[in-house]
Amino acid sequence: MSHLVFEQLLNGVQLGMFLFLVAAGLTLVFGFMDVINLAHGSLFMIGAYGMALFAGLTGSFFLGLLLCLPVVALCALIIEYLVIRPLYNRDHLDQVLATFGLILFINEGTTMLFGRMPLFLNVPDLLSGSVAITDSFSYPLYRIMIIAMGIMVALILWFVIVRTRTGMRIRAGTTNREIVEALGVNLDALNTTIFVVGALFAGFAGAMAGPLSSVEVGMGDHLLILCFVCIVIGGIGSIRGALVGALAVGIFDTMGRAFLPDLLGKIMDPASASGIGAGLSSMSIYLLMVLVLIFRPTGLFPVARSE
Amino acid sequence: MKNTLLACAIAAIASPALAEDAVKIGMVTTLSGPAGYLGADVRDGFMLAMKEEGGKLGGVDVEVLVEDDGLKPENGRAIAERFLERDEVEIITGVIFSNIAPVVAPLTLRAGKFYISPNSGPSSFAGKKCHENYFVASWQNDTLHESAGINATELGYKNAFILAPNYQAGKDALTGFKRFFKGDIVDEVYTQLGQTDYAAEIAKIRAAKPEMVFQFLPGGMGINFMKQYDQAGLNADIPLVLAAPSTDINILRAVGASMVGNANSAHWNHDLDNEANKAFVAGFEAEYDRLPTIYASQGYDTARLIASALRATGGDVTEDMDGFRTALKAADFDAVRGPFKFNNNHHPIQNWYGRVVVEENGEFRNKTVGIIAADHADAYASECKM
Numbered sequence: 001m002s003h004l005v006f007e008q009l010l011n012g013v014q015l016g017m018f019l020f021l022v023a024a025g026l027t028l029v030f031g032f033m034d035v036i037n038l039a040h041g042s043l044f045m046i047g048a049y050g051m052a053l054f055a056g057l058t059g060s061f062f063l064g065l066l067l068c069l070p071v072v073a074l075c076a077l078i079i080e081y082l083v084i085r086p087l088y089n090r091d092h093l094d095q096v097l098a099t100f101g102l103i104l105f106i107n108e109g110t111t112m113l114f115g116r117m118p119l120f121l122n123v124p125d126l127l128s129g130s131v132a133i134t135d136s137f138s139y140p141l142y143r144i145m146i147i148a149m150g151i152m153v154a155l156i157l158w159f160v161i162v163r164t165r166t167g168m169r170i171r172a173g174t175t176n177r178e179i180v181e182a183l184g185v186n187l188d189a190l191n192t193t194i195f196v197v198g199a200l201f202a203g204f205a206g207a208m209a210g211p212l213s214s215v216e217v218g219m220g221d222h223l224l225i226l227c228f229v230c231i232v233i234g235g236i237g238s239i240r241g242a243l244v245g246a247l248a249v250g251i252f253d254t255m256g257r258a259f260l261p262d263l264l265g266k267i268m269d270p271a272s273a274s275g276i277g278a279g280l281s282s283m284s285i286y287l288l289m290v291l292v293l294i295f296r297p298t299g300l301f302p303v304a305r306s307e
Numbered sequence: 308m309k310n311t312l313l314a315c316a317i318a319a320i321a322s323p324a325l326a327e328d329a330v331k332i333g334m335v336t337t338l339s340g341p342a343g344y345l346g347a348d349v350r351d352g353f354m355l356a357m358k359e360e361g362g363k364l365g366g367v368d369v370e371v372l373v374e375d376d377g378l379k380p381e382n383g384r385a386i387a388e389r390f391l392e393r394d395e396v397e398i399i400t401g402v403i404f405s406n407i408a409p410v411v412a413p414l415t416l417r418a419g420k421f422y423i424s425p426n427s428g429p430s431s432f433a434g435k436k437c438h439e440n441y442f443v444a445s446w447q448n449d450t451l452h453e454s455a456g457i458n459a460t461e462l463g464y465k466n467a468f469i470l471a472p473n474y475q476a477g478k479d480a481l482t483g484f485k486r487f488f489k490g491d492i493v494d495e496v497y498t499q500l501g502q503t504d505y506a507a508e509i510a511k512i513r514a515a516k517p518e519m520v521f522q523f524l525p526g527g528m529g530i531n532f533m534k535q536y537d538q539a540g541l542n543a544d545i546p547l548v549l550a551a552p553s554t555d556i557n558i559l560r561a562v563g564a565s566m567v568g569n570a571n572s573a574h575w576n577h578d579l580d581n582e583a584n585k586a587f588v589a590g591f592e593a594e595y596d597r598l599p600t601i602y603a604s605q606g607y608d609t610a611r612l613i614a615s616a617l618r619a620t621g622g623d624v625t626e627d628m629d630g631f632r633t634a635l636k637a638a639d640f641d642a643v644r645g646p647f648k649f650n651n652n653h654h655p656i657q658n659w660y661g662r663v664v665v666e667e668n669g670e671f672r673n674k675t676v677g678i679i680a681a682d683h684a685d686a687y688a689s690e691c692k693m
Contacts, residue, residue: 007514143506214561257498261496261497275473
């Protein structure tokens with residue numbers, strides 16, 4: 001039993017790290033630029049499709065990754081320049097409307113380019129197989145690598161934001177944009193950089209998702225909702241918050257799916273326990289969000305803002 | 308080639324000389340979305356049967372109107388209403404999914420027309436609510452999974468871990484499996500509809516150590532599950548026993564080599580040794596340059612069933628409803644799946660075949676192993692008062 005709990009915990013951490021990759025970009029853009037970008041999930045999808053395309057063409061997973069990231073960056077540049085930039089000083093509702101339109105546009109465009117049949121990617125040979133953690137239990141190498149990537153991205157982000165001049169500007173800009181601009185910092189360039197970096201994280205997550213799940217139109221839309229939950233729990237604009245929020249959501253969701261039906265099974269018949277358990281566990285992360293918001297209305301790690 | 312065929316069909320529709328006395332058949336089917344290949348194959352199988360007769364069925368001129376429901380019940384309703392009221396079709400067929408059937412079938416039956424399903428066979432129309440003008444040429448839904456239960460029992464498994472999405476068809480699938488599986492159920496898990504990550508469920512399977520796993524996760528869900536199951540290294544230790552919808556050739560191609568050796572069951576396979584099937588498979592490959600899926604075989608059988616009834620009545624459908632119904636019920640044609648007859652509830656009594664996935668020249672295919680259930684009927688027929 002303790003094995004199972006440990007393995008499910010690992011599954012939860014892996015899901016959490018995966019969510020963090022997407023949520024990090026979302027929280028940066030939302031926190032620093034004050035832009036709600038619903039099309040963040042589409043950038044995730046572009047990463048996955050780019051990966052499927054280039055890995056298919058070159059026959060190599062790593063070459064595919066190398067080629068797909070510039071494509072994601074290019075798409076992000078175009079989106080930022082054409083759609084996001086004119087909306088910086090507009091209402092959130094305008095941004096929601098425009099970026100929702102982008103979702104429809106990108107989904108239909110992808111359908112026209114790639115068709116409706118989902119694409120498939122295999123785990124590269126180098127990363128396939130499992131790692132024996134104890135004698136009786138092994139864990140897929142690919143999933144361990146996703147955890148490692150998540151930790152790496154978290155460390156890089158921490159270093160950039162806490163230890164570099166750019167990071168200082170980002171932190172300052174999140175707190176008070178006008179003052180930073182008055183001090184002579186080129187906010188336009190910084191905005192573009194942050195948007196593209198955020199998009200790259202999402203695209204990277206999408207590329208990594210390919211071997212685990214089928215690559216299909218709209219694959220990022222469902223994920224986007226989960227990521228919003230993560231950053232709301234963590235506190236909008238905070239990378240640390242996104243990490244904690246994503247881990248909490250990943251672990252809560254996985255543990256709920258794994259153990260709720262069994263726990264309910266002790267008090268009711270298996271069929272209904274399974275049904276109710278499945279329903280409850282899909283609600284569990286939203287319940288978590290509600291709980292956090294009751295006690296910490298600005299999230300676990302709120303970012304100071306002067307309005 | 309496909310385009311020429313469609314052009315023929317459209318030309319047939321456009322030709323006013325034909326429109327006078329041709330029998331109109333409306334096909335409400337699913338052509339778009341990830342599951343669009345199901346409807347496309349049913350349509351292509353149906354059209355192949357027509358093409359073999361030079362655009363006729365049973366020697367009678369027919370017009371086939373095809374429309375895509377996009378897997379949305381409201382679209383299915385709109386298309387069926389248009390077919391019935393504006394186009395005055397006499398037969399409606401083509402429905403793929405069990406959430407479209409409960410919308411389209413009652414509309415058709417209320418309009419006094421024939422409904423012939425090439426795929427979906429929900430339990431709701433197989434028992435008490437069976438109808439004299441409602442026919443299913445494929446299978447009653449439960450029997451797909453009953454055959455998996457029979458197969459698992461015959462393969463000697465003593466216990467099983469079973470999982471399906473948390474919706475009606477998922478629950479029916481597990482019920483069907485349990486109806487004929489003689490071993491114990493280690494655990495019964497319902498996943499979320501549209502779930503993409505199955506790590507939690509796979510960990511549960513690993514911990515439960517069942518002898519086998521049965522899953523009914525249609526479409527992309529099943530492909531994701533199979534890939535992750537293989538990545539978790541469970542394929543070698545805990546085999547899966549699957550039903551036909553989880554093992555059509557498109558899914559085999561997507562999941563790849565890890566499916567080789569998988570035991571599953573179906574009412575048809577491309578290698579069944581009968582004359583009708585040999586002609587069908589060769590004809591389909593020549594026409595469309597791909598191997599037919601199980602859905603293509605169902606479309607073809609549905610067309611030839613209609614052809615047999617049209618031949619018997621000389622093309623009368625609505626003019627001689629009793630005659631057409633009797634002729635349909637007789638099912639006087641050589642089905643590509645082998646022996647085929649209708650039960651009292653107008654659902655098939657047919658053989659179920661055990662199959663194993665093999666690799667042939669780099670392609671993944673099912674190979675028939677033998678009959679696991681001969682003349683298998685569904686569980687609801689006794690509730691039907693026909």
